[in-house]
Amino acid sequence: MGAVLAEVAHFGKASVKRVYGDWTTSQLSSWKATASEHVIQPMQQFAHTKGKNPKDDALIIDAMDLLYTGRFQGFCIVSSDSDFTRLASRIREQGITVYGFGERKTPPSFRNACDQFTYLDVLGSTDGDSTSMEATLARGPSPRQDSRLIDGLRKSVNTASSEDGRPNLATVGQLLRKWQQDFDSRNWGYPKLSGLVRATGRFTVEGQRVRVEADSR
Numbered sequence: 001m002g003a004v005l006a007e008v009a010h011f012g013k014a015s016v017k018r019v020y021g022d023w024t025t026s027q028l029s030s031w032k033a034t035a036s037e038h039v040i041q042p043m044q045q046f047a048h049t050k051g052k053n054p055k056d057d058a059l060i061i062d063a064m065d066l067l068y069t070g071r072f073q074g075f076c077i078v079s080s081d082s083d084f085t086r087l088a089s090r091i092r093e094q095g096i097t098v099y100g101f102g103e104r105k106t107p108p109s110f111r112n113a114c115d116q117f118t119y120l121d122v123l124g125s126t127d128g129d130s131t132s133m134e135a136t137l138a139r140g141p142s143p144r145q146d147s148r149l150i151d152g153l154r155k156s157v158n159t160a161s162s163e164d165g166r167p168n169l170a171t172v173g174q175l176l177r178k179w180q181q182d183f184d185s186r187n188w189g190y191p192k193l194s195g196l197v198r199a200t201g202r203f204t205v206e207g208q209r210v211r212v213e214a215d216s217r
Contacts (some may be wrong), residue, residue: 088113
């Protein structure tokens with residue numbers, strides 16, 4: 001949870017922090033210390049009926065109550081459950097940014113309903129730790145072989161291209177995030193976008209600008 005809150009701090013101040021569950025059960029005993037340490041308010045929700053998930057309903061109701069106050073510029077939802085897809089969409093309809101966090105198993109519907117989605121397993125891969133970086137790289141195709149990544153980067157570079165054909169790297173990253181909500185250079189083990197772009201072998205990074213290689217296809 002500390003890693004999630006550290007990531008959230010990049011977006012703004014988390015003024016309301018809540019975690020939902022049945023705190024009378026032993027399964028959440030380890031979360032009590034975590035909630036206390038990070039000043040997160042535990043929200044009690046009894047499991048009255050098997051097969052139902054009342055804590056999800058409680059979270060949705062509370063989120064809508066907070067939305068209607070008009071006090072917030074962003075919401076962070078930490079879940080791998082597609083049940084929050086409509087909630088994320090509804091918040092965005094109000095012009096409010098939604099940041100999602102979840103496991104790799106998170107359904108595309110929820111990931112795509114967020115403005116930005118971050119996988120929980122990359123949050124420990126930003127401190128240069130070689131072990132976590134290697135584990136991240138082992139999960140999927142290398143940047144050179146990832147056609148979805150390369151096509152997305154090329155599309156973003158072409159869209160953001162300036163007169164000299166070298167758009168700003170930050171702008172390229174912002175565009176790609178809009179088209180691929182779960183895009184994050186850390187998904188490939190690179191803490192910075194510039195390192196990932198170089199690793200594809202299809203682009204040249206010059207300072208804060210990027211250009212497509214002449215022989216790129």
